[in-house]
Amino acid sequence: MRTKRVTIKDIATEAGVSIALVSFVMNNKADGKDTYRVNKETAQRILEVAQKLNYQPSNAPRTPPSGKTNTIAAIVPATSNTPFAALRDLHSFPTRRSSDLIVSDISNKFFADIARCIENHAYKHKYTVLFGSTDENPQKLENLIEVFRNKGIDGLIVVPCEGADEIIRDIAHQNIPLVLLDREVPDLEVSSVVLNNRRAGYETTEALIRRGFTRIEMISYSMGLSNIREREEGYRRCMLAHGKGENATIHHLRHDKLAKIEDIIREARQRRVEAFLFATNTLAGQGLSAIFRNGWRVPQDFAIACFDTNEAFDIYKTAIAYVRQPIEQFGTEALDLLIKNIEQRDKPGSCTRIVLTPEIVESAPEEELLRADHAMAEG
Numbered sequence: 001m002r003t004k005r006v007t008i009k010d011i012a013t014e015a016g017v018s019i020a021l022v023s024f025v026m027n028n029k030a031d032g033k034d035t036y037r038v039n040k041e042t043a044q045r046i047l048e049v050a051q052k053l054n055y056q057p058s059n060a061p062r063t064p065p066s067g068k069t070n071t072i073a074a075i076v077p078a079t080s081n082t083p084f085a086a087l088r089d090l091h092s093f094p095t096r097r098s099s100d101l102i103v104s105d106i107s108n109k110f111f112a113d114i115a116r117c118i119e120n121h122a123y124k125h126k127y128t129v130l131f132g133s134t135d136e137n138p139q140k141l142e143n144l145i146e147v148f149r150n151k152g153i154d155g156l157i158v159v160p161c162e163g164a165d166e167i168i169r170d171i172a173h174q175n176i177p178l179v180l181l182d183r184e185v186p187d188l189e190v191s192s193v194v195l196n197n198r199r200a201g202y203e204t205t206e207a208l209i210r211r212g213f214t215r216i217e218m219i220s221y222s223m224g225l226s227n228i229r230e231r232e233e234g235y236r237r238c239m240l241a242h243g244k245g246e247n248a249t250i251h252h253l254r255h256d257k258l259a260k261i262e263d264i265i266r267e268a269r270q271r272r273v274e275a276f277l278f279a280t281n282t283l284a285g286q287g288l289s290a291i292f293r294n295g296w297r298v299p300q301d302f303a304i305a306c307f308d309t310n311e312a313f314d315i316y317k318t319a320i321a322y323v324r325q326p327i328e329q330f331g332t333e334a335l336d337l338l339i340k341n342i343e344q345r346d347k348p349g350s351c352t353r354i355v356l357t358p359e360i361v362e363s364a365p366e367e368e369l370l371r372a373d374h375a376m377a378e379g
Contacts, residue, residue, distance in 0.1 A: 006053045008146065015042075015049045019142045021170045022046055023149055026055075072338055073148035074118055074157035075132045075141060076111040076181065110281060110308050110325065111159065114181070117331025118157065125339060136223070136255060138164040145171060154342045157181055157334050162223040177341035181334050184226045191341055193334045193354045197227050200323045200358035201234020204305040205277055207321035207362050209242050213275040213303055216244070217268060219261060219287060220279035222252035231279050231307065253283070262290040269296070274303060275320070281308035288318060324359040 008022040015022065025046045115131055122129045130151065132144040141164050148156070155177030160168055165185045172178055172190045180192040208216050218235045221228050232250055239248040251264045265287065268276075278284035284306035291302055298304060298318040305321040333354050344350065 006055045008055075009143075010053060011046060011049050011055060014053065015046050017042065017046065018167055018170050019146055022050075023146050026050065071130070071151060071153045072122075072127060072155045072157065072177075072342070073130050073132065073144075073151075073153045074115065074181075074334075075134060075144055075148075076115060076159040077134060077136050077161055110327070113327045114330050114334075117328050118335050121332045121335045125335070127335075127339075134159075134161050134164075136161045138162070138167060142167050149176075155179070155338045157338055159183055160185055160225075162225055175345070177338055177345055179334050179338045179341065181330065182227055186226070189351045191337050191352045193330055193337065193356065195227065195323075195325055195330075195356050195358055197230035197358075198234040198237070200307065200360070201231035201277070202238040203234075203358070203360045204307075204321050204323055205235045205238035206242070207360060208275045208277065208303060208305050209238070209244070211303065211320060214244055215247050215271075215273045216275045216277060217247075217249040217251065217273050218277045218279065219251045219253065219264060219283050221283070222254050228279055235277055258283070258286045261286045262293070265290050265302070266294065269294075269301075275299075276302060276304050278304065278306040281306060284308075284319075284322075319361075319363065321360055321362045324361050326356050326359070329356050 008026060009019055011026075012019045012022045021042070025043050115129075119129045119131075130148060130153070132148070134141040134144065138161055141158075141161055145156070145167070156171065157179050158168065158171075159181045160183045165188075168178075168180070168185045168190075169188055172188055178190055180190055180194075182194060184192050184194060205216060205218075216239065218232060220232055235250070236245075236248050239245050253260055253264075261283070265276075276287060278287055284304065287304065288298065291298060296302060299320060303320045304318060306319055307323045308325055333356070337352055337354065340352075
């Protein structure tokens with residue numbers, strides 16, 4: 001009977017640490033280093049567990065002595081509805097050099113568009129981008145990081161998922177060039193490219209208030225992601241600033257329980273809620289579907305504001321206001337920042353935080369009813 005090969009996951013479980021930390025310590029040992037930039041006792045415990053389990057390193061390629069492979073990785077939550085649906089199986093786009101992109105979910109148009117921009121921009125710099133999708137699963141993120149590290153990557157672009165803070169911290173402390181995209185990890189000094197989400201949440205809410213809506217509620221995720229929480233904060237601040245704090249209500253949904261959005265909207269109808277701010281385009285699409293299934297109209301029965309565009313908006317032209325995120329900037333700034341960090345790898349400690357300005361797109365008031373009536377007539 002063939003004996004199961006011991007993996008670094010087995011070592012991590014036995015030692016009570018992350019896979020990324022085990023990988024870092026074992027890679028340093030393989031390279032003949034006796035310093036690990038981690039707690040010495042922790043490193044020793046990992047090595048002892050590896051010896052106890054009779055761990056044998058794989059023959060996966062490692063970073064050459066020069067320290068440069070011209071390969072980077074990008075990890076995001078999701079990217080489908082586009083040709084990037086194929087990324088779910090972890091494809092790569094070869095050029096002369098390479099980089100990795102790990103995404104949270106390849107079924108989200110926002111991340112699909114960013115991935116496309118990163119790939120196009122990387123081509124100009126003669127990099128190859130390896131893409132990965134976490135599906136908002138921290139274990140999958142950790143596994144992808146290990147896969148990419150065994151490929152000898154030069155750096156990482158990562159969209160953190162919930163529950164992955166310690167994994168990201170481990171990578172950051174290992175002096176691996178890293179750029180966080182769209183989301184951040186609390187109290188961690190690492191380069192990042194993010195949107196001013198508080199401002200975006202405030203201004204989309206204010207757009208609804210300017211149209212005369214007072215009973216405005218927000219539909220968001222229960223995840224503790226930095227971008228989502230900041231959008232919620234912007235919504236609350238705006239409601240308070242306009243004297244409508246008593247009406248500020250945020251409904252939290254799990255990303256795998258979106259069907260409950262219909263119950264929220266039905267109950268809100270009974271309370272005479274006039275408008276919704278959706279925290280993401282996915283939630284907005286689900287909300288629109290629920291509204292139309294129940295025979296209600298937008299904006300006559302419910303006005304909406306949201307983040308990002310959605311295919312449904314192209315059909316029904318329903319949003320009072322939405323945040324048009326600077327996709328091109330997200331992709332190019334993240335890659336430029338990562339390349340800079342790779343080139344300055346021997347000078348750790350300098351972090352750059354780039355905050356992008358949201359663009360609020362509003363529909364013309366006189367167009368709202370005409371568009372909605374036209375959409376209903378065609379439907």
